Amino acid sequence: xxxxxxxxxxxxxxxxxxxxxxxxxxxxxxxxxxxxxxxxxxxxxxxxxxxxxxxxxxxxxxxxxxxxxxxxxxxxxxxxxxxxxxxxxxxxxxxxxxxxxxxxxxxxxxxxxxxxxxxxxxxxxxxxxxxxxxxxxxxxxxxxxxxxxxxxxxxxxxxxxxxxxxxxxxxxxxxxxxxxxxxxxxxxxxxxxxxxxxxxxxxxxxxxxxxxxxxxxxxxxxxxxxxxxxxxxxxxxxxxxxxxxxxxxxxxxxxxxxxxxxxxxxxxxxxxxxxxxxxxxxxxxxxxxxxxxxxxxxxxxxxxxxxxxxxxxxxxxxxxxxxxxxxxxxxxxxxxxx
Numbered sequence: 001x002x003x004x005x006x007x008x009x010x011x012x013x014x015x016x017x018x019x020x021x022x023x024x025x026x027x028x029x030x031x032x033x034x035x036x037x038x039x040x041x042x043x044x045x046x047x048x049x050x051x052x053x054x055x056x057x058x059x060x061x062x063x064x065x066x067x068x069x070x071x072x073x074x075x076x077x078x079x080x081x082x083x084x085x086x087x088x089x090x091x092x093x094x095x096x097x098x099x100x101x102x103x104x105x106x107x108x109x110x111x112x113x114x115x116x117x118x119x120x121x122x123x124x125x126x127x128x129x130x131x132x133x134x135x136x137x138x139x140x141x142x143x144x145x146x147x148x149x150x151x152x153x154x155x156x157x158x159x160x161x162x163x164x165x166x167x168x169x170x171x172x173x174x175x176x177x178x179x180x181x182x183x184x185x186x187x188x189x190x191x192x193x194x195x196x197x198x199x200x201x202x203x204x205x206x207x208x209x210x211x212x213x214x215x216x217x218x219x220x221x222x223x224x225x226x227x228x229x230x231x232x233x234x235x236x237x238x239x240x241x242x243x244x245x246x247x248x249x250x251x252x253x254x255x256x257x258x259x260x261x262x263x264x265x266x267x268x269x270x271x272x273x274x275x276x277x278x279x280x281x282x283x284x285x286x287x288x289x290x291x292x293x294x295x296x297x298x299x300x301x302x303x304x305x306x307x308x309x310x311x312x313x314x315x316x317x318x319x320x321x322x323x324x325x326x327x328x329x330x331x332x333x334x335x336x337x338x
Contacts, residue, residue: 008113008314013051016315022104028084035335038076039138073112075140097125128295135301143290145171147279152251156180164232165192253277304330
């Protein structure tokens with residue numbers, strides 16, 4: 001039977017309300033999960049909340065439909081309540097990672113921040129035994145960083161520059177370190193850059209750049225070409241300004257959300273025969289690899305958590321992220337079983 005549960009609903013642009021929503025009847029291939037902790041994805045969710053995008057990387061335009069109400073989010077950990085007769089990968093009582101669940105009566109029929117959800121088995125992932133489950137609650141976003149950091153070829157010791165010190169930038173930098181690249185991460189926040197851990201003797205660096213500052217200073221510090229350049233903050237201007245510092249046959253990686261007018265000018269990059277990579281979304285293969293790296297301690301998510309709030313304070317959580325309050329970065333919603 002369909003049932004109701006509480007969810008963090010984007011009721012209208014910039015308006016978050018925690019209220020009941022209807023969940024459809026589970027099928028034989030579904031898993032019912034009670035959420036323990038969900039992790040807000042600042043970039044995707046804030047732009048969706050503003051109405052800047054309607055689905056994934058689809059920008060809103062004057063001709064797109066009104067995209068509210070909808071349930072925000074797409075990543076969490078939870079405990080399996082029941083499984084359908086065709087489900088074989090998880091069992092009742094197990095703590096798992098899950099992405100999007102089913103919901104009725106919304107603009108988008110998929111939901112993230114819900115108290116109890118119905119999930120297709122393909123959106124549910126077992127966690128490594130003996131690990132703290134909380135750091136896995138942001139695994140989709142961790143996977144975006146893993147995807148950005150693993151997409152382009154790079155040789156050990158080659159220079160990779162990551163623009164942006166948000167969650168994706170930090171996880172991209174960790175992934176590139178794991179692959180043996182020399183990593184420079186460029187950001188505007190001392191507290192976030194402090195989460196990046198340079199390896200002894202590697203040449204890794206965290207570089208503070210003030211808001212609006214040009215990349216000329218960074219250019220002067222470069223003593224070698226950039227093999228991989230990753231953009232994570234939705235600004236192609238510094239990205240394109242560094243093209244002339246790229247290695248021939250180097251790689252540009254765009255991870256962020258871009259407006260309809262954002263573009264890379266092909267003639268500017270063709271002279272160096274640069275490749276452009278545009279990783280987005282998630283896949284089961286990449287999520288499984290990300291979860292394995294988190295479980296093995298190769299990727300660090302625990303230190304990225306800055307705030308834990310009860311789900312009833314979801315509106316406050318989004319406001320903190322939107323207004324950059326209290327150094328908010330990794331903001332988790334907690335869903336007690338009451």
